[in-house]
Amino acid sequence: MEKRGSIVYLEDITVSFDGFQVLRGVDFYVDRGELRALIGPNGAGKTTLLDVICGKVKPATGRVIFGDHTDLTTLEEHEITMLGIGRKFQTPAVFKHLTLVENLTLALRQPRGVWSTLFGAVGTTQMDKIAPTLATLGLLDKAHHKAGALAHGEMQWLEIGMVIVQEPALFLLDEPVAGMTKDERERTGQLLQRLAQDHAVLVVEHDMEFVRQTAHRVTVLHEGSILCEGSVDMVQRNPRVVEVYLGRGHKVDAHDSRS
Amino acid sequence: MKYSPAWKKALIPGSILAALLLIGLPILNALGVLSDYYLNLFGKYLALAILALGMDLIWGYTGILSLGQAIFFGCGAYAMGMHLMLESSGQGVYGERIPDFMVWNRVTTLPLFWKPFQYFPLAVLLALAIPAVAACIFGILTFRRRVSGTYFAILTQAMAFATWLMCNRNEMNLGGTNGLTDFKSLFGVSLHTPFALRTLYLVTALCLVGSFIACKWLVGSKMGLVLTALRDQEQRLRFLGYPIAQYKIFIFALAAALAGLSGILYAPQVGIITPSQIGVLPSLEVVVWVATGGRGTLIGALLGAVGINAARSLLTAYYPEWWPIILGGLFVGVVILFPDGLVGIPNQLRQRLRRTRAQLFERSVPGSVPSPTGRGV
Numbered sequence: 315m316e317k318r319g320s321i322v323y324l325e326d327i328t329v330s331f332d333g334f335q336v337l338r339g340v341d342f343y344v345d346r347g348e349l350r351a352l353i354g355p356n357g358a359g360k361t362t363l364l365d366v367i368c369g370k371v372k373p374a375t376g377r378v379i380f381g382d383h384t385d386l387t388t389l390e391e392h393e394i395t396m397l398g399i400g401r402k403f404q405t406p407a408v409f410k411h412l413t414l415v416e417n418l419t420l421a422l423r424q425p426r427g428v429w430s431t432l433f434g435a436v437g438t439t440q441m442d443k444i445a446p447t448l449a450t451l452g453l454l455d456k457a458h459h460k461a462g463a464l465a466h467g468e469m470q471w472l473e474i475g476m477v478i479v480q481e482p483a484l485f486l487l488d489e490p491v492a493g494m495t496k497d498e499r500e501r502t503g504q505l506l507q508r509l510a511q512d513h514a515v516l517v518v519e520h521d522m523e524f525v526r527q528t529a530h531r532v533t534v535l536h537e538g539s540i541l542c543e544g545s546v547d548m549v550q551r552n553p554r555v556v557e558v559y560l561g562r563g564h565k566v567d568a569h570d571s572r573s
Numbered sequence: 574m575k576y577s578p579a580w581k582k583a584l585i586p587g588s589i590l591a592a593l594l595l596i597g598l599p600i601l602n603a604l605g606v607l608s609d610y611y612l613n614l615f616g617k618y619l620a621l622a623i624l625a626l627g628m629d630l631i632w633g634y635t636g637i638l639s640l641g642q643a644i645f646f647g648c649g650a651y652a653m654g655m656h657l658m659l660e661s662s663g664q665g666v667y668g669e670r671i672p673d674f675m676v677w678n679r680v681t682t683l684p685l686f687w688k689p690f691q692y693f694p695l696a697v698l699l700a701l702a703i704p705a706v707a708a709c710i711f712g713i714l715t716f717r718r719r720v721s722g723t724y725f726a727i728l729t730q731a732m733a734f735a736t737w738l739m740c741n742r743n744e745m746n747l748g749g750t751n752g753l754t755d756f757k758s759l760f761g762v763s764l765h766t767p768f769a770l771r772t773l774y775l776v777t778a779l780c781l782v783g784s785f786i787a788c789k790w791l792v793g794s795k796m797g798l799v800l801t802a803l804r805d806q807e808q809r810l811r812f813l814g815y816p817i818a819q820y821k822i823f824i825f826a827l828a829a830a831l832a833g834l835s836g837i838l839y840a841p842q843v844g845i846i847t848p849s850q851i852g853v854l855p856s857l858e859v860v861v862w863v864a865t866g867g868r869g870t871l872i873g874a875l876l877g878a879v880g881i882n883a884a885r886s887l888l889t890a891y892y893p894e895w896w897p898i899i900l901g902g903l904f905v906g907v908v909i910l911f912p913d914g915l916v917g918i919p920n921q922l923r924q925r926l927r928r929t930r931a932q933l934f935e936r937s938v939p940g941s942v943p944s945p946t947g948r949g950v
Contacts, residue, residue: 368812395814407809409802416798426814428823431796480813 319382321346321484321514322367322399327376329362329538336362337373338538344484349510351529352518353549355559358535360518361404364486367516368401369394380484396426400482404489404518406469410462414453414472417461418444421476443479450505451475467494474505485509487517491524503528522550522560534559583789586872590785594619594778602771609767613842614886616774618879619781620838621862625878626781626788626871627831628859633868634792635824636804637721641729642859644736645704645829647851649836651740652700654753654846655690657764659683661757673755674748684746693760701833708829712822719818721807730853737852752847759841770842777838781875784831788871800824801869861904867914876915 320343329337337359344350352360365371367378369391378386386394395401409417422443425434448454451471456464461472470490477485490506491499499521506528509515519525525532525546532549534541536558542549549555598615601607607615624646631637658672671683690696711732715725743749762769791797799820802810811817840846849855858881866877881900889896911918 370812390816391811392814392816395812401812403809403812407806409805409809411801411805412798419795420798420802420810421813426816428796428816428819431799431820432791432794434795476813 319346320344321381322386322516323379324363324366325377325379327363327366327373327378329359329366329371329373335538337366339376340535340538340540342533342540344514344516346483346514347510347512349506349515349517349528349530351525351532351546352516352535353520353522353525353532353559354535354541357537359538360535361488363535364401364488364516364518367394367484368399368486392426395480395482398481398483399486400477400480400484401486402470402473402477402488402490404492406466406473408461408464408469408472408476411460413458413460414448414464415444415457417472417476418447418479421479423479423481447475447479450478452501467498470494471502474502478509483513485513485515485517487515489518489520491519491521499524500527582793583786586789587782587786590875591782594782595775598778599771599775609770612774613770614883615879616770616777616842617839618882619774619777620835620842621882622835622875622878623781623784623838624832624835624859625862625866625874626784627828627835628863629868629871629874630788630791630800630831631824631828632860633863633870633874634797634800634804635821637821637825638723638726638860639729639825639828640726640853640856640860641733641736642828642832643851643856644733645708645832646836646839646855647736647740647846647848648704648707649700649833650840650846650850651747651753651836652690652696652703652833653837653840654756655687655747656693656696657756657759657841658753659687659691660759660761661755672748672753674751675746678743678746680746687746697837700837701830704829704833705826708826709822712818712825716818716821716825730856733851733853733856737848740848740851748847750848752845752850753840754845754847756841756844764841764844773838773842777842780834780838784834785871785875792871858900861900863914865903865907865914867916870914870916873914873916880915 323343325341327337327340327342328335340359340363342363352363354360362371366373367386369386369389372387376387380386380394380397380399384397386397386399389397409420412420419441424430445454445457448457451468451474453464453468453471453475456468461469464472470493474487474490477487487506491502494502503524506515506517510528510530517529529546531544532546533543534549534552534555541554541558542552544552550560598607598612602609602612624642627645628639628642631639662670662672671680675683689699711729715728720728739745740747740752741750747753756764758764759769764770764773792800799810799815803815803817803820807817836846859878862877862881863874864877865881866875867873881903885896885900888899892899907914911921913921
């Protein structure tokens with residue numbers, strides 16, 4: 315672990331909304347090249363943890379260290395994104411009035427300033443990244459359709475694709491398989507595993523089958539604190555996790571533990 | 574994946590517009606079909622169309638409702654008005670080197686802030702720069718603090734009201750409620766000659782065509798994608814790494830500069846600029862032009878500005894007291910019946926026709942199951 319090091323490290327993070335503590339002094343890290351799943355009951359603070367990393371929520375206390383020594387809590391959202399953190403939201407957020415190609419064009423890794431957007435041409439090398447990404451997502455035949463016309467699962471994929479072409483070092487994925495069919499879930503799982511080969515991925519997911527299929531390690535959040543952390547099997551055997559989240563009789567072949 | 578360059582998309586509509594305004598109308602004027610009076614009137618509408626283009630950029634494309642565009646228009650018109658006043662100073666009733674209204678207010682020397690406007694290039698530069706810089710400052714104060722939507726609209730409206738109040742005061746040395754008028758000449762050429770009127774028309778048409786092509790290029794470039802994305806899903810765009818506030822400030826300043834340009838061209842053609850043209854109501858009227866013509870199309874804004882102003886000239890000649898009611902009725906009617914504006918009507922009719930045909934088809938097939946979407950096949 316010393317050699318690889320963590321890509322993001324959260325230290326003593328506390329977040330409260332209107333006096334209610336959503337995260338209570340959380341210490342958490344994700345290693346480089348790791349696929350980590352974040353699970354826990356509704357309201358445990360999973361999405362808020364992602365929000366803290368990508369700058370959507372500023373913590374009351376604590377630090378978020380990205381890479382070796384960059385403190386993210388002092389940066390704005392777009393600066394954090396450009397450091398190499400890509401976020402996929404829980405409800406699919408795509409630009410519905412633009413085509414798939416246009417959506418991905420906006421997400422391509424390019425300078426984001428006003429002047430470079432005005433005068434910087436979209437080069438062929440960058441445009442050449444869009445077609446393979448669409449092919450990977452199985453959306454190549456819909457390249458010039460409006461994103462608003464896509465099915466729910468396809469919209470989820472498009473948003474994952476938008477994060478991919480940003481070429482981030484760390485992927486933050488909030489429920490990427492929500493509302494997908496079994497077949498779509500399997501394909502998404504394969505996609506995430508391929509991503510995890512050379513990126514760090516942090517994924518919030520309720521679907522335990524999906525988590526077991528994809529994640530290297532699992533962190534369980536409960537009422538704003540980390541309950542336990544470890545392999546999928548270890549977490550599923552933990553009596554506290556079974557009690558607060560998975561439920562009794564849910565131990566080994568848990569399918570979907572949505573509460 | 575091909576990406577067609579933005580200037581190509583601007584070329585065809587730009588040249589059609591150029592042919593119409595820079596060749597078509599002047600030929601009609603030369604043949605005597607269109608009198609100088611109407612050419613001058615048309616020049617005024619085209620100047621206002623530039624104001625509408627800016628409004629369409631910020632509201633139609635970017636989704637930011639500014640209710641203060643007339644402030645920036647006023648900056649341009651007053652700057653040009655000041656230059657014209659100074660150019661004809663000394664020819665006034667009192668023969669002083671300062672505008673007549675200052676003599677009435679017992680001002681004896683030209684106020685310092687008037688001095689730069691003696692020089693035409695400086696006056697034009699300031700007429701464009703003052704609105705742009707003012708919009709930048711206002712944008713930094715609001716957009717960087719993430720003031721948006723209704724709050725932003727209300728703030729701009731308050732600014733428009735404050736500007737109107739300020740310009741009404743004689744102490745501002747801008748002519749008070751009477752504004753600036755009695756312009757005589759530009760570059761020593763009397764403004765009342767047919768030559769001056771025709772030249773002003775041509776310059777205005779040229780500026781409009783230029784602005785139109787520039788705006789078309791802008792919305793066809795990657796910038797256009799960013800603006801549309803900003804309108805539809807600001808949060809998503811922010812987490813793609815775009816500095817949202819910078820983009821909003823840029824487009825607000827650009828719309829303000831276009832409004833300034835519109836004012837520069839408006840003042841000499843109309844011969845007067847008063848506070849009544851820069852307050853809350855004229856700002857709202859710009860919104861009506863763009864909404865009526867069709868948002869987010871540029872050509873719609875242009876047609877809306879020209880069409881409504883032409884209708885105003887026509888109708889106020891016969892029924893002056895009815896005009897506000899007609900304008901209000903038109904706005905409400907268009908918004909309810911044609912949400913995409915006048916340029917959106919063909920498309921809307923086509924869709925309705927398709928729907929009706931589908932319904933007729935369903936009815937003609939007995940026992941056919943209505944489609945679950947309710948929109949037919």
